Amino acid sequence: MIFTQETICNRAEAGKIPYTLTFDPGLKESGLPQRCQSPNQSIERTVFELLHRCPVFQFHDTSKQAKIRNKGYIDDNIFLRSDGGNLAAFLYGMRNNHQNHKYYQKIVRYIQKIMPQFGYFQLKPSRLNENYIMLNWQEKGSDYLFGLHQISHGVLRFMAIATLLLQPPEILPGLIILDEPELGLHPSAISVLAGMAKIASINCQIIMATQSPRLVDEFAPENILIVERNSQKGCSEFKTLDRENLTEWLERYSMSELWEKNVLGGQP
Incomplete structure (x- = not known):
């Protein structure tokens, strides 16, 4: 597996054009650590340190x-x-x-x-x-x-x-x-x-990334993100849930039932 594209963006203030940096393609690992070693790369270093402090437990x-x-x-x-x-x-x-x-x-x-x-x-x-x-x-x-x-x-x-x-x-x-x-x-x-x-x-x-309907039932709609693959754009898309739009549904069904009925999305 190689990186075909890697880009980092930083938007300091709302409304301003974000700072965008694209790394060279074809690397087997992220180019961010190497870029941080260069002087005057404060934004790259900030992004790297933020990601470094995000432990993933499995x-x-x-x-x-x-x-x-x-x-x-x-x-x-x-x-x-x-x-x-x-x-x-x-x-x-x-x-x-x-x-x-x-x-x-x-x-x-x-x-x-x-x-x-x-x-x-x-x-x-x-x-x-x-x-x-x-x-x-x-x-x-x-x-x-x-x-x-x-x-x-x-x-x-x-x-x-x-x-x-x-x-x-x-x-x-x-x-x-x-x-x-x-x-x-x-x-x-x-x-x-x-x-x-x-x-x-x-x-x-x-x-938490889950495929468990039972676990989904333990959380309110506003605490759930639906992740779906967009084949046309070649990326994953994240969608928030609106409780108001689900009010009538939730009077009759649980969150897991709505998931299984494809009301929420998140299907293969």
């Missing part, structure tokens, strides 16, 4: 070889990594911090909502190497120690998402982008997921 890989299922360096606990690879270390640091312990407890409570038998995480440095830690857990009323090989892919993803969304507000990213967070979740867990996203949205902006 917890799809929960295979046996995935970092999230294996031991991690115990001091890698400053922020949650995009693949959840340091989940054990991050939870360990949160639990052992007096100010952040309440957020750790909140994460545990939300996991128990979708997995009632879950008791707590058993977070201890490895006996063989105290510089590493594994994400183990125990059931309520049992002293048997479980590992992550004894938990479903969906629950493990939910653990990572809960940790991301319910972490202390002061360390939340300013923007969180989640790609298909509903994957592998039980239908009843979708509403819990939406509730966590709403909590996090008080302190940061949340963008």
Whole structure:
């Protein structure tokens, strides 16, 4: 895959002609980082730094070889990594911090909502190497120690998402982008997921890409963007929803039903 066209624009004030810069085509990666190295490229550098501060989280890989299922360096606990690879270390640091312990407890409570038998995480440095830690857990009323090989892919993803969304507000990213967070979740867990996203949205902006009708039902029309492919222009188009235009429809149908009936758009 190569970039056939790459352009950045900046409009300092409404009504003014935007500053536009087009990079050379045919590159396998964005030309923006290289352009930022040139002197007097303040706009390019501003755009680059903005994009650099937009973490994208995807917890799809929960295979046996995935970092999230294996031991991690115990001091890698400053922020949650995009693949959840340091989940054990991050939870360990949160639990052992007096100010952040309440957020750790909140994460545990939300996991128990979708997995009632879950008791707590058993977070201890490895006996063989105290510089590493594994994400183990125990059931309520049992002293048997479980590992992550004894938990479903969906629950493990939910653990990572809960940790991301319910972490202390002061360390939340300013923007969180989640790609298909509903994957592998039980239908009843979708509403819990939406509730966590709403909590996090008080302190940061949340963008979720989803194909789940159940998740769409958890949000108001004004919080939903429809993305469709425009084959003539060769691009994706984003469309906002107007609640007033949907008032009569919503008296009879849910958001997911309107989606499935192609009232909202967003069809293949």
